[in-house]
Amino acid sequence: MTSRVFALIVGIDSYKSGNIWNLLSCVDDAKRIKHWLRHKLVVPEDHICMLLDEAATKYTIEESIKKHLVNNPEIQPGDAIVVYFAGHGSTAEAPVGWFSADHDTKTEGDSGTPRVNLLCTYDYDTASPAGRVAGISDRSINALLGDVAAAKGDNILLILDCSFAADDSSTRNRRFTRFTTSQRVQPHDLSSGLWHSAREKDFDPTSGFCHPSSTTHTLFCASQHNRNTRESKDGGRFTTAFIEAVGQLPLHRVSYDVVLEKTASLMPLDQRPFCAGRKKHEYFLDTVAFLSCHQFVQLDYLDGNLYRLGLGSLSSLDRGSKLTVHMHNLHGSANPPVGTVVVQDVHPLWCLARRDDKTAEIPRGCYAKIEGNKIHRRFCRSLLPMLGKLRYNAGRWGSTCFCCSTKT
Known part of the structure; x- marks a missing residue:
């Protein structure tokens, strides 16, 4: 079976505008997310679209959501979709009529002016033939993911490692904050850059990217609305903690909020x-x-x-071989050993094993792990031809083991 996960990953360190300071580790964070998907969840390369630095313009990000997600015939309803963004966030003054009539009087900030949260694309706050690039607004991203959900279902995770609040501390600290101010973006730039399907929908300014009851996707955001998102040369605080958290949890049987709670427990208290x-x-x-x-x-x-x-014996098991016992047999979900069994009676295609004396009672439905690629390769070379070569790359008929890449 081929992985049913698809992803769009964006990481931006270097910005086109000279008015925006560059970041340190967004590209590395994007690559770490890809590594987690590829090597832990075994997601095929062609299921992942990654845009880094100058490749991550407003146009290419929006088009990639459309082509790689909305119009991708490989994605079936219910498949898992991950959209990840690491870069600067920002805010800008909302145009008149941006929000629904019921919300137009709501304000934010000391100026009393309604604000719009933005993802800063590579070309953010630069001139283009269509006007000044205003990034991708909260209203646009919600509409884009609404388009994805309408076509492919709501099994969508949006991960934002950026900030929508300025850092009021020292200049040195601001260098490590994933937020930039909007220098030249005007309200009419937001209107002209709004995704087309967003124009047909009312929008609540109290939610921004973070609508608590969104029906189209689940959101992981690196910091609360009025808090900063920080990074160092070793990575963003949030992405670093997230990668550690997903490596420690049995992901196949925990909820989104449990993953987030574990991630938060691995982060400093000043970023929630x-x-x-x-x-x-x-x-x-x-x-x-x-x-x-x-x-x-x-x-x-x-x-x-x-x-x-x-x-x-065809898989190189011998009498006396010790095998660790685990609760499940899934890639990408933490699976520490719960005991050990010792092989007793060996036949070519099966064997009997007894629980090790030091092991407590083993729960029903557990799995034994065959340690080492050498044993696994021998198993593949012996049995794959007999079984009709039942494991294949990318779900196609072939003669390569998906687990260890042994060719038979």
């Missing part, structure tokens, strides 16, 4: 991330993101301390 969306209490990526790993073999309980495994 948050989770928003109607599905924030539901399973992370609806559990569709996790593929089975062929290094794990089901333990069939017989009686007492005795178990049967569907592997034997």
